Amino acid sequence: MKQVVRLPNRGRPLNKNRNKNRGNSSSNIISDEITSDDLAIIGAGLAVLGDLFAFLSLIKVQQEEKDAAAGKEK
Secondary structure, three states: OOOOOOOOOOOOOOOOOOOHHHHOOOOOOOOOOOOHHHHHHHHHHHHHHHHHHHHHHHHHHHHHHHHHHHHHHO
16 A cells, blocks of 8 residues: 655645636635745844844944044043
């Protein structure tokens, strides 16, 4: 007996109504659900924003240290 292995859906919407949509001019179904790919893109964007703000804060600290050192010398 051959065993069938089913792969997980991985966040893609299932198209259960294939035969019903044959008459429609649009064969693609647009889903309002957020997929795992969408969440990965959102997470990557937030990580980039976090890194950008960390970088800007380091630059600000460096400028404040230079200003404080210049103020002490005057």
